[in-house]
Amino acid sequence: MSTTHPLLAALARFHELSQAERAALNDLPFTTERIIAGDGVAWAGDRPLRSFLILEGLLSTSKAVADGDLQITAFHIPGDMPDLNSLHLDVLDSDIGAVTGCTLAFMAHQDLRRLCAEQPRLAALLWRATLVEAAISREWVVNVGQRPAISRLAHLFCEMLARMGAVGLVQEGSCHLGLTQQHLSEATGLSPVHVNRTLQQLRAMGFLSFGQGRLTVHDWDGLRQVADFRSDYLHVVTQQAA
């Protein structure tokens, strides 16, 4: 019926779906909203009654520490559902905000819960999506805890390019990535000044270009090596035609 549901499209990109599952997804009500860059979408302490799928744009999850500083704990790209955890964890523990302008598809928890009860395999796929986010979070602990500045930044770039690539948003090693050096600082736990200097190293070594909201990787294998990047933790399944 009419166009396919955005969540159906997102899941079908990576998984085979039965006719019944497709039908159930297409029956799932949703509303689309447009968010301005820099705006918050949800806050720690909120008890959302709905979750959203990213159709377009870049979001971040972050937490504030005592002195007011921010740590970004995740970036979210099209196809992700950043606050799906609120489906079973009623109160949010982090802030979610739009890094760039975004288009989001909101779905009521009520409807999602019914969907999960009626279609256990869809429940499993949504569960799986939250597990991938958890796996990425573990890798971020490693990145921030162990790697020197240059590897840390390189690893973040590798991850973002790999994830954007998996959803078809990379052309010739380049993708739109509307991050400022301030964002990189908050994501890596490095000071903005040190991010700046480390970025210059990565550029000087010929690995990448970064600026004007765009990341271009010139030497993937080289970048990957300084980053100590292995993509297994992203759990990207064998891709099939969209």
Next chain:
Amino acid sequence: MSTTHPLLAALARFHELSQAERAALNDLPFTTERIIAGDGVAWAGDRPLRSFLILEGLLSTSKAVADGDLQITAFHIPGDMPDLNSLHLDVLDSDIGAVTGCTLAFMAHQDLRRLCAEQPRLAALLWRATLVEAAISREWVVNVGQRPAISRLAHLFCEMLARMGAVGLVQEGSCHLGLTQQHLSEATGLSPVHVNRTLQQLRAMGFLSFGQGRLTVHDWDGLRQVADFRSDYLHVVTQQAA
């Protein structure tokens, strides 16, 4: 029926369960195994066919980086299911090992999947458990990324005491915690030497005692303050009688 299933006990500690749900849990086959301190339980790259619940002991999840160093990304205590993520993420991305001697209850994925399909609310509770682990992982990113050594260590101690307390393993601010300073180092991303010196500060300030496999907190509010610890991210639900 005999004694209750360990997973039933673990879930019933925090959630009301229907008679049907209890029955379904009691029907779930499991086998108990004993693990020696220091032994690995599962490795990155493994494709487990079963998951386990911790009945006793302390486990860690860790990842190795290029130079061979280790980052611990999580500790697991009784009541946790450290590799439940392998239920839907077929290949493990981290190593799981026993910090102390452990008793584990293994359950086949096959059986767990059937349970989830037949009892959607139990599926939701297991899903929820993985979401709590994810929330803890996010806080670890913050801890390792933003906090100075003393807060970082203090925060880890706060978290462990809070979690152990939630499952009834704390008496008078003290719990068994078989971690070495090496473990603390690998969990916080600090060098062992710096952990040692920072620990001495925490002791000298009268916040805690730590050693001989035991953590005792003398000044919870003080520790909590230097740690910048707020327990909301642990998502501990209102406890009911065990």
Next chain:
DNA sequence: CGATTTATTGAAGAAACTCAACTCGAGTGG
């Protein structure tokens, strides 16, 4: 009790931080 972890100490060095100034480009409004 000897052997092997684990914990502790000293001292020098390095990675990253802070502070402060300055540049640049993209608006914006006079």
Next chain:
DNA sequence: CCACTCGAGTTGAGTTTCTTCAATAAATCG
């Protein structure tokens, strides 16, 4: 159209936190 502002990026210099290396003390274990 130009002056102005504002955010983002860049640079220099001094400081701090944390690391590394190396040796010693203390615990733990067979």
